[in-house]
Amino acid sequence: MSVMVVWASPNVEGLTAAAKDRIVEGITRAGGTAESLHLCRQKLQSCQACADGWGPCRQEGRCVLEDDFAEIYDRLIAAQGIVFVTPVYWHDVAERLKCLLDRLRRCETGSGRLAGKPCLLVACAGGTGNGAISCLQNMEKVAGHMKMSCMDRLPVIRFNEAYMLPALVGAGEAFAKKIEQQ
Numbered sequence: 607m608s609v610m611v612v613w614a615s616p617n618v619e620g621l622t623a624a625a626k627d628r629i630v631e632g633i634t635r636a637g638g639t640a641e642s643l644h645l646c647r648q649k650l651q652s653c654q655a656c657a658d659g660w661g662p663c664r665q666e667g668r669c670v671l672e673d674d675f676a677e678i679y680d681r682l683i684a685a686q687g688i689v690f691v692t693p694v695y696w697h698d699v700a701e702r703l704k705c706l707l708d709r710l711r712r713c714e715t716g717s718g719r720l721a722g723k724p725c726l727l728v729a730c731a732g733g734t735g736n737g738a739i740s741c742l743q744n745m746e747k748v749a750g751h752m753k754m755s756c757m758d759r760l761p762v763i764r765f766n767e768a769y770m771l772p773a774l775v776g777a778g779e780a781f782a783k784k785i786e787q788q
């Protein structure tokens with residue numbers, strides 16, 4: 607069983623990376639295969655809202671932009687589950703993940719290939735942690751537009767990281783086991 611762990615922080619030793627590592631550990635512990643995808647290393651352009659606002663995304667489920675998107679989309683479709691791990695920027699999803707989700711949502715309108723796919727949402731915030739919940743809500747909204755099956759929404763903040771990071775191992779494990787049962 608394979609799970610894609612998509613993460614979107616430029617800091618390879620930051621909180622988001624630590625959260626991603628714990629999730630991967632949990633998936634592996636459950637006997638699954640976790641494939642990490644670091645979005646900051648991918649060539650991903652922003653949606654251009656081409657044509658009259660809808661390009662071939664609407665009817666054909668594909669994007670006209672030529673970058674790494676099509677390959678990422680294929681990998682997400684092939685995975686049995688997806689974990690999205692983002693830093694919280696401006697109370698919201700980080701731009702690299704937002705960019706991917708914007709385009710996925712459009713293509714899903716035309717294809718529905720991620721519909722029903724289990725997902726886990728993790729938001730990592732610094733400082734006060736303000737905005738971690740709205741970030742998760744925003745991700746959940748997009749996952750809902752794509753009719754994905756959201757298993758959990760987890761905030762990691764400076765206050766809770768000592769007990770939340772270990773808990774993410776359990777979350778990854780439970781997620782992988784749940785997928786295995788389906």
Ligand SMILES: Cc1cc2nc3c(=O)[nH]c(=O)nc-3n(C[C@H](O)[C@H](O)[C@H](O)COP(=O)(O)O)c2cc1C
Binds near residue numbers: 623
């Ligand atoms: C542009 C920007 C905006 C941010 N906005 C918020 C925010 O709204 N709320 C918050 O708690 N932290 C915010 N932060 C702090 C990050 O969420 C925090 O540093 C987090 O640990 C980033 O993950 P990283 O450790 O992987 O870099 C922001 C950081 C940046 C760079």
